[in-house]
Amino acid sequence: MTPPERDLELVGITKRFGEFTAVDDVSLVMPPGSFFALLGPSGCGKTTMLRMIAGLETPTAGRVLIGGRDVTTTKAHERPVNTVFQSYALFPHLDVAENVAFGLRRRRERDVDARVAAALELVELGGMAGRKPTRLSGGQQQRVALARAVVNNPAVLLLDEPLGALDLKLRRQMQVELKRIQNEVGLTFVHVTHDQEEAMTMADTVAVMNAGRIEQLGPPQELYDLPRTAFVANFLGRSNLVPGTVVDGGSGDGVLGIDAGGVRMQLPASRAAASEGDVLVGIRPEKVRLLTDDAAPEPGATVLGPGTVEDVSFCGVSTEYIVRVPGVGPLVVFAQNLAADVPVAPGDEVRLSWSPRHAFALPDRSAAPAPVEAPRPAAVAR
């Protein structure tokens, strides 16, 4: 099975249901052989986008191209695309082998039996060929659905939250399996999920979607390290976002100076999505160090505090602290549970520090979603 070298391209694709815009003018290119994740909360339009690629939904505007060929008006059954449905949608009247053979039989392909056997072997269900889908476990059904799609060797394989119905342990296992199968068959996988961990562990490119638009697109490490919007900063992992004002544009030394509640913070200008006016300074909780007593910060670090520890939650490998810093607000800190650590209890005074090269700056839009700890808006009083 050599994969067809065809990329998938979406050009200004839009879908409206009445007044509601599910997908809003999205354009992107997925290169052949890539593992592409569409990540977003439910209702963000990611499934609608997948259905438009599959041909199960007609876009209101825009075009879908597969290998350069415009398939926007091509019917679902004529597209070189297969889907692993969220519900698996296995045919209950056919056994496992016939489910997998369905697509091959419809296209009157040869060597159906051998190819079905190979596909079942790939998903490690060789002995289940004669079973009815209703007699399989959820994880096995999921594998059959995958085999049924992969066996057709499509240009693009679409996965619609395929692991959503599985329990956590099985989900982890299937994440690894899926990645292995993708490496093995080399097909382009487009994976829709609301699980950020799933997207980050499996995909080589992640597109974070929100309200019908793509907020940011890139390799997961890049998205995590340098989010460009507050939505991405909080949907992909968690972030501390501190409102501030740029006081030094950094035109000389490439270092941005920001005043946040009276504290001067610095970060490389290259890590700022906005370099003037009001900004949000972001720092991941695991990048923040707790400084007790006289512990010295690293040279050049941004130091906040002292603040009061409000909450301590023990999570096994790490401990989560919430520290309220006067003038800045509450910040979340994840600290590894190393043996040498001095225990910190609620009510203790601590300082916080982080290296400027881990901080990032985002444009401060009033529409930005709430950071980890939602600051109460001042105007709630009636």
Add this chain to the structure above:
Amino acid sequence: MTAALTAATVEAHEGEAEGARRRSRFAWVLLAPGLAYLVLFFVAPVAVLLLFSFYERVPGGAVGQTTPAFRIANYTEAIAEYAPQFGRSFLFALIATVLTLAIGYPLAYVIAVRARNRPLLQGLMLVMVIAPFFTSFILRTIAWKQILADESAVVAVLKAVAILPEGARLTATPFAVVAGLTYNFLPFMVLPLYANLERLDIRLIEAGADLYASPLSTFRHVTLPLTMPGIVSGSLLTFIPAAGDYVNSALLGTTGTSMIGNVIDARFFRVVDYPTASALSVILMVAILVLVGWYVRRAGTDDLL
């Protein structure tokens, strides 16, 4: 101590067994009315029917007089004499079943699948299917007599477009009888089909389309097999009563179109020939049982039996 414990255990076991006995007795009490009904109105009449089917008529005796006998010739004579009516019954019932399926499947599909998210429309269409039941079966069949009468608009139109030749008629023809059967049994086809199609998972149809099946191919390989139980139960509910029906033939046909139901009716109530009428009834029953058994086996829906 040990003895006391053992005794207690034994007692507990006995108590359990007692409870189980009581429960099973209670189940029989609940079943009794249904069983009594079955024995009184099904088992007993069938036994009497079977008994009478071997009796002998008394030559020159009073009307309906019979003597107990074991006359197998009742059966051979009945089959020899009424083979055409048997053939016609099964043919008419078969055509009517095929027609109700052809008309009823799209109807049930539209109500159950296309109107799925429009409960008002769905309810309205279902009422329209069931509404005819609120009028008498006989009255509705007599109405068909008017629709197909020589001077009716239907006949006039068919003659005008030369589908029906001059001088031909619809009433008192096999066509009229089959039309009546089809009309009268349509709801018996639509309702089981509806119940089945209502549970059809649209996502499976999407999966078919996703796996290179054209709409026609998806219907053949996904929708049709999944709705087979509905088709089987609908056609059984249509075919069985249609094969034994005599009202449609009596009201819309002639002696030339009489079905086995008409013969049985005449033998029982006009000729008062109980042995022949009974033998005919038994033959009809067995024939339907054999046909249905074969059909259900063929359709691969054994779990319905």
